[in-house]
Amino acid sequence: MPSVRLPAVVGALAGLGVVFASSTLAQPTLESVPARATAEMPQPEAIFERYIEVIGGRDALDALKNREIRGVYEGPPFELPARLYMYQEKPNSAHLKIEQPFGGTIEISYDGQTGWERANDGTIRALTGLRLGEFIDTADFLGEANYKNRYAKLETVGESNLFGRNVWLVAAEAPGGRTRRLAFDKETGLFSGTITPSTTAQGERLIVVTVDNYQDAGGVLYPTLVEQRIVGQEGVVSTFRYNSIVTNIEGEHDFSAPGEILQPGDPAPAND
Numbered sequence: 001m002p003s004v005r006l007p008a009v010v011g012a013l014a015g016l017g018v019v020f021a022s023s024t025l026a027q028p029t030l031e032s033v034p035a036r037a038t039a040e041m042p043q044p045e046a047i048f049e050r051y052i053e054v055i056g057g058r059d060a061l062d063a064l065k066n067r068e069i070r071g072v073y074e075g076p077p078f079e080l081p082a083r084l085y086m087y088q089e090k091p092n093s094a095h096l097k098i099e100q101p102f103g104g105t106i107e108i109s110y111d112g113q114t115g116w117e118r119a120n121d122g123t124i125r126a127l128t129g130l131r132l133g134e135f136i137d138t139a140d141f142l143g144e145a146n147y148k149n150r151y152a153k154l155e156t157v158g159e160s161n162l163f164g165r166n167v168w169l170v171a172a173e174a175p176g177g178r179t180r181r182l183a184f185d186k187e188t189g190l191f192s193g194t195i196t197p198s199t200t201a202q203g204e205r206l207i208v209v210t211v212d213n214y215q216d217a218g219g220v221l222y223p224t225l226v227e228q229r230i231v232g233q234e235g236v237v238s239t240f241r242y243n244s245i246v247t248n249i250e251g252e253h254d255f256s257a258p259g260e261i262l263q264p265g266d267p268a269p270a271n272d
Helices: 044-053 058-062 129-137 143-150
Strands: 066-074 082-089 093-099 105-110 115-118 125-127 153-162 165-173 179-185 191-200 204-219 220-230 236-248
Touching: 044 058, 044 143, 044 153, 044 165, 044 179, 044 220, 082 179, 105 129, 115 129, 129 165, 153 179, 204 236
Parallel strands: none
Antiparallel strands: 066 082, 066 236, 082 093, 093 105, 105 115, 115 125, 153 165, 165 179, 179 191, 191 204, 204 220, 220 236
């Protein structure tokens, strides 16, 4: 499942029932996310394989080649709900466009090799560094079902009460060293969300992504509600609601930028 962090996304863990291990921490860390070790914790591979089976199985995933998602986005930097469009293609291409009817547009695109993003002011820049890495995660068509390639290390930390449900919590490390916690519903086996450290303008923060409302899309269950927050910044939630998911669309998708792409270090164009 995809997770997209827009440039100005902020928020908190309000309402999620998350209580960190120590209230005296200046800033929560992954290690402070509550988890209870048990005598018979499943291996992480078993948790992922159960998830794959629950959403439809390997054969159903293999039968998909692309998906087109349409819906509504609510959150920064827009004041009103905005139209959302996302196209994903195997193995790792994606194009996200969020457009307010009477305002600006945000776009992020990655064709499997290079990426670009258009800010709300219309400036188009090359996608690089951490921003590129984050969107490559989003572009991974199989998402957490691609865990064998997605992560270099996995460990079941324990059970926890996160996102309003009982979950297994898995510590995951990507090949480049980035770490996160993944939550899987103990009852249903479905993937419930992530907690990921990231650097923002305010310093180190934990980004929380929750996923819910799974529906069938081409023979595979896919979440239709995604919410994003940043721990310690209360009051704002970025919400993605998917109203339509169509799979195996014929034809080629255009991943090219709608204008000149500024490279790192290039000055922004002057305002007329």
